[in-house]
Amino acid sequence: MARTITYMKAINEALEQEMSRDPTVVVFGEDNVGGHGAAGEMDAWGGVLGVTKGLYAKYPDRILDTPISESAFIGAAVGAACSGLRPVAELMFVDFMGVCFDQIFNQGAKLRYMFGGKAKVPMVIRTMWGAGIRAASQHSQSLYSIFTHVPGLKVAVPSTPYDAKGLLISAIRDDDPVIFFENKVLYTIEGEVPEESYTVPFGEANLVREGDDVSVVGVGRVVHMAQEAAERLAADGIECEIVDLRTTSPLDEDTIYETVEKTGRLVVVDEGNPRCGMAADIAALVAQNCFDDLQAPVQMVTAPHTPPPFTGSLEDLYVPSADKIAEAVRTTTGGKVGARA
Amino acid sequence: MTGGEATPPGLTKLAMPKWGLSMRQGKVTDWLVEEGEEVRQGEELFEVETEKIDGAVESPAAGVLRRRVAEVGAVVPVGGLVGVLTDPSVPDADVDTFIAEFQASFVPEEAEAEAETPTRTTEVGGRRLRYLERAPEAPAGDPVVLLHGFGGDLNNWLFTTEKLAEQRRVYALDLPGHGESVKDVGAGDVDAFAEMLGGFLDTVGARRAHLVGHSMGGAVALAYALAHPDRVASLTLIAGAGLGEEINPDYIDGFVAAERRRELKGVLELLFADPGLVHRQLVDDVLRYKRLDGVDAALRTVAAAMYPSGRQARVLTGELARLPMPLLAIWGEQDRVLPAAHADAARAHGRVEVLAGTGHSPHIEAANEVNHLVIGFLDELEGESR
Numbered sequence: 203m204a205r206t207i208t209y210m211k212a213i214n215e216a217l218e219q220e221m222s223r224d225p226t227v228v229v230f231g232e233d234n235v236g237g238h239g240a241a242g243e244m245d246a247w248g249g250v251l252g253v254t255k256g257l258y259a260k261y262p263d264r265i266l267d268t269p270i271s272e273s274a275f276i277g278a279a280v281g282a283a284c285s286g287l288r289p290v291a292e293l294m295f296v297d298f299m300g301v302c303f304d305q306i307f308n309q310g311a312k313l314r315y316m317f318g319g320k321a322k323v324p325m326v327i328r329t330m331w332g333a334g335i336r337a338a339s340q341h342s343q344s345l346y347s348i349f350t351h352v353p354g355l356k357v358a359v360p361s362t363p364y365d366a367k368g369l370l371i372s373a374i375r376d377d378d379p380v381i382f383f384e385n386k387v388l389y390t391i392e393g394e395v396p397e398e399s400y401t402v403p404f405g406e407a408n409l410v411r412e413g414d415d416v417s418v419v420g421v422g423r424v425v426h427m428a429q430e431a432a433e434r435l436a437a438d439g440i441e442c443e444i445v446d447l448r449t450t451s452p453l454d455e456d457t458i459y460e461t462v463e464k465t466g467r468l469v470v471v472d473e474g475n476p477r478c479g480m481a482a483d484i485a486a487l488v489a490q491n492c493f494d495d496l497q498a499p500v501q502m503v504t505a506p507h508t509p510p511p512f513t514g515s516l517e518d519l520y521v522p523s524a525d526k527i528a529e530a531v532r533t534t535t536g537g538k539v540g541a542r543a
Numbered sequence: 544m545t546g547g548e549a550t551p552p553g554l555t556k557l558a559m560p561k562w563g564l565s566m567r568q569g570k571v572t573d574w575l576v577e578e579g580e581e582v583r584q585g586e587e588l589f590e591v592e593t594e595k596i597d598g599a600v601e602s603p604a605a606g607v608l609r610r611r612v613a614e615v616g617a618v619v620p621v622g623g624l625v626g627v628l629t630d631p632s633v634p635d636a637d638v639d640t641f642i643a644e645f646q647a648s649f650v651p652e653e654a655e656a657e658a659e660t661p662t663r664t665t666e667v668g669g670r671r672l673r674y675l676e677r678a679p680e681a682p683a684g685d686p687v688v689l690l691h692g693f694g695g696d697l698n699n700w701l702f703t704t705e706k707l708a709e710q711r712r713v714y715a716l717d718l719p720g721h722g723e724s725v726k727d728v729g730a731g732d733v734d735a736f737a738e739m740l741g742g743f744l745d746t747v748g749a750r751r752a753h754l755v756g757h758s759m760g761g762a763v764a765l766a767y768a769l770a771h772p773d774r775v776a777s778l779t780l781i782a783g784a785g786l787g788e789e790i791n792p793d794y795i796d797g798f799v800a801a802e803r804r805r806e807l808k809g810v811l812e813l814l815f816a817d818p819g820l821v822h823r824q825l826v827d828d829v830l831r832y833k834r835l836d837g838v839d840a841a842l843r844t845v846a847a848a849m850y851p852s853g854r855q856a857r858v859l860t861g862e863l864a865r866l867p868m869p870l871l872a873i874w875g876e877q878d879r880v881l882p883a884a885h886a887d888a889a890r891a892h893g894r895v896e897v898l899a900g901t902g903h904s905p906h907i908e909a910a911n912e913v914n915h916l917v918i919g920f921l922d923e924l925e926g927e928s929r
Contacts, residue, residue: 368834396831396835399835402834
């Protein structure tokens with residue numbers, strides 16, 4: 203039965219249900235068990251923001267705390283996955299991934315290919331991403347493009363509680379390594395989520411809103427900004443079609459091309475930096491495959507090519523916004539009110 | 544919801560209807576009558592588009608359309624004012640006052656208030672069934688039970704439930720393997736579903752009921768009526784299965800196999816004469832259902848038991864003569880799942896209505912017409928028995 207829960211609770215529920223369904227699912231990361239048994243603590247902390255709270259009490263032998271050594275425990279996750287477990291490792295902030303690139307890029311992503319399909323790496327790395335909580339440059343980046351670039355990895359970037367639960371269950375059941383991006387600003391948003399287990403397949407974008415005038419394609423937090431922009435633009439007679447990619451690898455190219463064929467105009471929104479990023483990739487694909495459909499140059503709304511600033515007022519300017527998206531949409535329509543007017 | 548509770552005499556508020564549990568607002572896409580025009584009760588006044596489906600709103604009373612409050616293109620929350628209908632005698636000033644007061648006090652239903660789901664669950668033989676119950680204060684006659692088709696659920700009756708519940712107690716059921724009911728379908732054949740239906744009638748204490756079944760739900764209703772004729776007051780089959788061997792395997796197999804929105808949209812379009820009726824939200828809702836653990840296995844079991852090798856396993860036409868209760872069969876002329884010719888089997892035993900311009904889902908595509916037919920049918924036979 204569907205009821206309304208938060209994005210954070212949806213992730214917790216996916217982990218709980220998969221641990222209950224499959225005894226090979228193990229969870230490890232920093233501070234998942236920490237706090238347990240300490241004076242004044244009712245429960246284990248469940249990670250830095252408490253996403254895994256409650257799981258340790260139910261599955262004490264399958265939740266492990268790790269030292270602050272990402273390269274060690276991500277390497278352990280790769281090894282555990284190769285040898286029959288389904289580990290879900292929590293790597294607090296995606297900004298910290300750098301120290302374990304070898305484990306991810308050269309081991310996790312490659313083993314299936316280097317051993318002719320005889321090895322598999324059914325591993326999930328959960329990680330927080332994105333700006334918005336005044337946590338400065340080393341805790342605010344949007345690095346999904348880097349992992350999308352590496353063949354052998356799958357990358358999920360859910361924007362809603364429903365997708366968060368369904369994509370995480372798909373990720374855990376998947377035999378390939380998945381980097382699962384959780385937007386820290388979205389943890390508290392609420393949405394309808396079935397109590398039962400379900401999957402959301404990888405490589406299928408979600409058509410969030412139908413419209414005839416301009417396509418807006420994005421992933422993660424910016425999908426909500428696009429919806430806000432679309433509401434405002436609709437009042438002026440401009441109908442946006444919004445596509446939430448949900449996974450950046452695999453990428454649902456067909457849905458992108460279909461919407462561009464329909465509207466002839468594209469705005470790509472990406473909280474990541476612009477060079478060699480998600481938005482640039484999609485813009486290039488559309489230029490190559492939908493050139494004849496385009497009625498206006500593709501617009502990209504991204505963060506600037508600078509590190510995320512600490513200062514609040516600058517951070518607010520740094521990320522895409524409904525205002526910037528609406529402005530980009532108007533640019534594609536040449537300022538006309540009602541694109542087909 | 545507040546606002547407009549005190550509608551002045553002679554004045555009828557035309558509100559945005561609520562079609563289905565999840566509807567919050569609708570867009571007025573067309574007005575079918577002019578301001579100042581006289582309308583009959585039941586005449587279609589305006590068309591509404593929701594995220595899920597399109598439909599037409601009928602006039603709740605006879606009168607003159609005085610104001611189109613919402614113009615074409617306007618998005619109006621459920622319960623919001625779309626137009627005003629009055630007796631010809633009501634002065635303009637009263638109409639204007641009513642509109643001004645309504646708009647000033649109207650508060651759309653809160654999403655939170657709706658979180659309290661109006662559906663219930665019960666257990667039949669230890670297996671969970673979800674159902675929706677609607678009834679007026681003093682329901683007339685036996686209750687009506689609505690049974691959806693293959694892959695459907697109680698939300699398929701979004702245009703039907705409230706209308707029938709104006710006079711009668713109505714139950715809309717999720718059959719096993721469907722909606723939010725148990726995913727274990729047992730043998731998955733007509734008899735297994737009919738047995739669950741019997742168990743459901745027992746749990747809600749319905750000695751006798753009018754059964755209304757769509758497609759596969761029609762076959763279930765028919766099988767139950769044949770097995771327990773004393774418990775079925777009447778039988779309405781809407782594009783009912785079980786009346787011939789043919790069935791479009793593209794629908795059944797396509798529905799089972801479709802994993803992506805694009806594939807599923809094409810399959811769901813087979814349900815309607817006008818494929819434009821299939822909106823994003825309808826496809827999404829079905830996809831969400833199909834992606835629940837256990838649903839794929841349930842659908843495969845049912846499809847194999849009921850429709851092996853692209854044919855209907857159980858044809859009940861030879862047994863129709865045994866039915867003691869009144870029978871109404873409604874079919875869409877352009878049905879692309881079950882041929883409308885199957886309705887002929889029912890002609891010797893009851894009333895048959897074949898609707899032009901309508902596909903496999905007349906209760907959705909020609910909802911108002913089907914509601915009139917069913918209500919007329921039930922009124923007539925209960926009038927006789929009273």
